[in-house]
Amino acid sequence: MNQLHAVLIDGLIYSSWLFIIAVGLTLIYGVMKILNIAHGSLYALGAYSAASLAGYWINQGHAPMGSYAMMLVAAILVGLIAGPVIERGLLRFMYGKDEIVLVLVTYAVFLILEDFIKLTWGVDPYFLYQPYSLLGSFDVGNLTYPVYNLVLFGMAVLIGVTLVWVLTKTRRGKMLVAVIHDREMAAAMGINVSLVYFVTFTAGAMLGAVGGALTAPMISVQPGIGAETIVLAFAVVVIGGLGSLPGAALAAVLVGLVRSAAVHYRPELDLFAIYFVMAVVLIMRPKGLFSVQEARKI
């Protein structure tokens, strides 16, 4: 097998994962202008909940294929509970404040949730490895890949396409875009901005939890996984342009391919790969690949 093929396949699989973990973060920033540091904890909560629920399902002797449904149910539950609690319970009192204040608030939520995770699940790892190999594997040349990697790729495409369709083709999506462009004008036109924020944050939280749930079968789920992930997700979102869905997608592909190439050709540069892409992009386009021109209010 040509090494270039391996670089492309590995790069695309890694890109899919990067997009899945970053898309919730970019959605929330795009609509609410909140850089949600707690996204890392929502990812971790999704991973823990999926490992617990799907693990329980398998341990009870139910059909292992049902574990995929359990993973998604766990992620949706996390989004439906944690999203509204954080948005209604805390963030809505902070709207209108400086972005830095909101970053600090979500950082505080991140710290609280990290301790909540330790109190709830302890510090020992949880394993949910069965779904990773359950679907079998396929060969490309002399390399074997689990079919689960195709599921990741498919989920990334599905999430991206669904979000673009909702934002551009549906009435509610267009209302959301209106809020993105000008919150005050949208409110003046009768859009319930508060409801849009509530729905957006809940959807973003759910996407974060889905990222964690889909990652759970590939890792040992343990304290600290949220912190590692938020750094990567943040890098992808910044490279793509804060709040841009196409930007996040392109950034994920760029980072994935560059990291994969580094691992295959110059492993010693792996550590630097993502920051290399970030540095190059920000030198060329300081606001990211898909930054939107902002109108200055006079």
Add this chain to the structure above:
Amino acid sequence: MDGNFSRPLKTAAAVLAGATLAITCATAHAQDKPIRIGLVTFLSGPAAGPFGVPAKMAADAIVDSLNAGKAPAPYNIKGFGGTPLELTIVDEAGGATKQVTELLNLIERQNVDFVIGYISSGDCLAVAPVAEELKTLTILFDCGTPRVFEEASYKYVFRTRSHATMDAVAGAMYLLENRPAVKSYAGINQNYAWGQDSWADFTAVMATLKPEATITSSQMPKFGAGQYGPEISALLQTNSDVIHSSLWGGDLEAFMLQATPRGLFNRSQLVLVAGEPYLHRLAGNMPDGTVVGARGPNGVYAQKSALNDWLRQIYKERAEIYPNYPAYSVAMAFLGLKAAYEKARGAGGGAPATDDVIKAFEFLNFDSPAGKVMMKLGKGHQAVTGTAYGTTRTVNGQVTVGNIKYYALERVQPPEGVKSLDWIKSGMKPGNW
């Protein structure tokens, strides 16, 4: 007359009684005042589960047992020389800079008498000079980098376990004894002090013992990378006979979970120099034939003795499983410090000064649950022990270790004054111990 005589006598008697009472109270107070030990270990993050928490549970169990005077001889005096021990526990997570601050807090605000801690090599390198500056006896209990005492000299810092050179040396020896026809090998190690040192030592030993074997790939993912798809593809493409890895914590577990379904270990034999804590955690994902080290004759490699039975019993009562190697490491630190403290205290003496404990600790030999520990390197501040390796085999769903071989310390440790890499490259001549 009688009255005049009895008054000073009574006064003197009262003063004497008061003084005696004061001395008695002071002595009792001194006896009751516990020896405060700061314990620094990972309570969160990827190192908590396999290393930090087992070390903490072992420390709790050991302190309780020592305070009750229930440890076997020669450690059967309560506490340290009769004085009870009290632990102040700090989370090691957060990086080296945070650990320097935490050490300052422990010493200057919490007023601990001794510090036992540090699993991460990066943290050990960062805190050692600070402990020296603060003149507080600090025992590094688990980190592996040989640089601590090879590149510096300390008065107040000790390490009661062997440094990591023997892990790579014995690992390569074991591999070549059991598979002498190895033609190629690759590595996957974390990109920081521990991973870099382990790979450098292993490649140097292989170059010395098997120079015709070729290195096919060296993967150095960052600590906490979590996703290893490209690395596994790169390793698969090398078709190496052997893959060396010093990965640990969540990184090792994620790597194993991702590599096993891709058939990496059907092509290459795995050598995990620090794999022992994962034997029961990775049941079902630990391939048969994996060469596993325990950073000394610890855990599954510890041989039967009264001290080993004691540690296994008190740990199992608390954790419901048998201790892994970080639990043995922390036991060595407590027992080494106890031996030094009681030696410095002497028969019937009071609390010894720190300098006296240090003098007693230097070049001390003491017994541990993993066998004899000798403070032979680093001018008497760095311990040496032999080590052991074995090969995994799954029996009834449980990972067991067989074909165990023990290596005497002179075969796997560089002697005093010689840097590890220099010793390996010069042919690893057994030192004069």
